[in-house]
Structures are given as structure tokens and as C-alpha cells.
Amino acid sequence: MTRRPEDKPSRALRGRAGRMKGGRGSGRASTGAVRLWGRHAVEAALLNPERNHRKLWATQEGVASLDGDLPANFPVEYASAADLGRLVARDAPHQGLVLDCDALEAVFIEDVLSGEPDRPLLVLDQVTDPHNVGAILRSAAAFGAAAIITQDRHAPPESGTLAKSASGALETVPWIRVVNLARAMELIAEAGYWRIGLDGKGTATLAEALPAGPVALVLGAEGEGMRHNITQHCDAIARLPITSAIESLNVSNAAAIALYAIATRS
Incomplete structure (x- = not known):
């Protein structure tokens, strides 16, 4: 299936405007409670008006590290760093802040x-x-990506570990979960995007495959790569020009490099 390419919290911890609201995506809506930790992840969640905050567990130093004041009557329970350590994954770097x-x-x-x-x-x-x-x-936020899209059944849920790795980007980059990833790629094509799958066996480099118009970058799991059906829904398969000194890159490193290439294309 191919197509042609077209040539800081406020002083009162306010939220970020512009994230799409409400409704369900093509997949199920996220539900239930989430526990976040670490200054960047917690502060970004506090900034997000679309988060329903339940309770902040914190040390005095953790609250002092926030770039702004908590709203009046915000539910905070102060505790020692050791006590907070019991609320999160073993050895998780909570930095004195744990948010339910x-x-x-x-x-x-x-x-x-x-x-x-x-x-x-x-x-x-x-x-x-x-x-x-x-x-x-995190890379998507750094290079201005519009969203990430995953299949609902084969992607991790929101979690403290994911949010810590995202360093606040979980709150600012829309994450769309879909039931059928191939169908989502068809919608992406209908919207005018050129779908480029990254694979080390691609005959063209990413720079050679990049069009001038809208781009959707497709990445598969490490080891297995993209599934055959997903590959069939790409308009081009491209590789990053790495040397033979290493077989492949971690998928997050590959995503960062590819996003940079898209951001700096001429």
C-alpha cells in the first residue's frame, strides 16, 4: 500500500492550555488512579488542569523545590524521604514528591x-x-511532535516509571491509544501524512525518504521490529545511517535521532 509524498507552575500552579479535552479516542480511555513521582513528573502533573489530583505526599524539601506555590487547601501529607520510598517502586528516585x-x-x-x-x-x-x-x-516534546499513537493492548499504561522517564512530557504530548493500529495508519494517510517506517534493512536513509510535507514516523519494538501488517501500511521504509560497529539503536534513541532529522530537514 503506497502513496506519493507531498512535495512553570504559576505562582499558583496553573495548568497548560491546549491539550485536547474529553471524549474517548479510538481505543479505551485511561481509567483509575496513577501514582507519579519525581519533581519534573509531579510538577508537570500539577500544572495540568486536566489532571484530577487526589493527594500529594511530600517532604518539606520536595515542596520547596516546586517552582511555585500549591493552591490553597491542596491535599498534602508531609512525610520523611524513607516513608515516601515505601509508596513507590523500589529505589525509585522520588525526590521528595509522590502524587496520587x-x-x-x-x-x-x-x-x-x-x-x-x-x-x-x-x-x-x-x-x-x-x-x-x-x-x-520526552523527545516528542523536545522536537515538537504532535502526538504519539499506540495500540491500546500492546503499550504500557500510565505509570510513575513512564512519567519519570518522560520528565513531564506525559502531560504535554497527546498520547492516542487505538484499537486497530493499521486502521489508524489509514486515517493518517487520508489526512495527508507520508508514513515512514524505520527499519535497519531499509534501502533508503531517512534523509532520502523524507518528503517536504507532513510525516508520520513508525517505529517497532526492539528485536522484532514492526509487524508485517504495519510495514505494509507504510509508504516508505527507511534506515538510520549507523555504522557496522553496532547492530541497532535503542528504539527511544532512534526516535530522537529521527525527530531531529525531521525538525532540521531543508
């Missing part, structure tokens, strides 16, 4: 596709490691 909140609501893929086509999309095919997805979210 609700998961973010899902968003519609159509909302992103009708948005800013000059910003790339990231499609992740069965990338399940929360550290990798978090790092990809």
Missing part, C-alpha cells in the same frame, strides 16, 4: 489529524517498555 492522581482521559485521533500537519506524528508498534515510551514522549 487520576489517569488522563483519552483523546481522539481525528483531533490531532485536523491540527498542525507541520508537526510529525509518532506511531509505536508494540513498544511496551515504559522507559522507552517515556523517553520517546
Whole structure:
């Protein structure tokens, strides 16, 4: 299936405007409670008006590290660093801040596709490691990606580990979960995006495959790579020009390099 390419919290911890609201995406909405930790992840969640915050567990030093004041009557329970350590994963670097909140609501893929086509999309095919997805979210925020898109069943849930790796980007980059990733890629094509799958066996380099218009970058899981059906839904398969000294790159490193290439294309 091919197509032609087209040539700081306020002084009162306010939220970030502009994230799409409400409704369910093509996949299920995130539900339930989430526990976040670490200064960047917690502070970004406190900034996000679309987060329903339940309770902040903190040390005095942790609260003092926040770039702004907590709202009046915000539910805070002060505790020692050792006590906070019992609330999170073993040896997790909580930095004196642990936040209980609700998961973010899902968003519609159509909302992103009708948005800013000059910003790339990231499609992740069965990338399940929360550290990798978090790092990809961080790179997506750094290079202005419009969203990441994953299949609902084969992606990690929101978690403290993922949010810590994302360093706040979980709150600012829309994450769309879909039931059928191939169908989502069809919608992406219909919206005018050129879908480039990254694979070390690609005959063209990413620079050679990049069009002038909207781009959706597709990355598969480490080891297995993209599934055959997802590869068939790409308009081009490209590789990063790495040397023979190493077989492949971590998927989050590959995403960062590819996003940089898209951001700096001429």
C-alpha cells in the first residue's frame, strides 16, 4: 500500500492550555488512579488542569523545590524521604514528591489529524517498555511532535516509571491509544501524512525518504521490529545511517535521532 509524498507552575500552579479535552479516542480511555513521582513528573502533573489530583505526599524539601506555590487547601501529607520510598517502586528516585492522581482521559485521533500537519506524528508498534515510551514522549516534546499513537493492548499504561522517564512530557504530548493500529495508519494517510517506517534493512536513509510535507514516523519494538501488517501500511521504509560497529539503536534513541532529522530537514 503506497502513496506519493507531498512535495512553570504559576505562582499558583496553573495548568497548560491546549491539550485536547474529553471524549474517548479510538481505543479505551485511561481509567483509575496513577501514582507519579519525581519533581519534573509531579510538577508537570500539577500544572495540568486536566489532571484530577487526589493527594500529594511530600517532604518539606520536595515542596520547596516546586517552582511555585500549591493552591490553597491542596491535599498534602508531609512525610520523611524513607516513608515516601515505601509508596513507590523500589529505589525509585522520588525526590521528595509522590502524587496520587487520576489517569488522563483519552483523546481522539481525528483531533490531532485536523491540527498542525507541520508537526510529525509518532506511531509505536508494540513498544511496551515504559522507559522507552517515556523517553520517546520526552523527545516528542523536545522536537515538537504532535502526538504519539499506540495500540491500546500492546503499550504500557500510565505509570510513575513512564512519567519519570518522560520528565513531564506525559502531560504535554497527546498520547492516542487505538484499537486497530493499521486502521489508524489509514486515517493518517487520508489526512495527508507520508508514513515512514524505520527499519535497519531499509534501502533508503531517512534523509532520502523524507518528503517536504507532513510525516508520520513508525517505529517497532526492539528485536522484532514492526509487524508485517504495519510495514505494509507504510509508504516508505527507511534506515538510520549507523555504522557496522553496532547492530541497532535503542528504539527511544532512534526516535530522537529521527525527530531531529525531521525538525532540521531543508
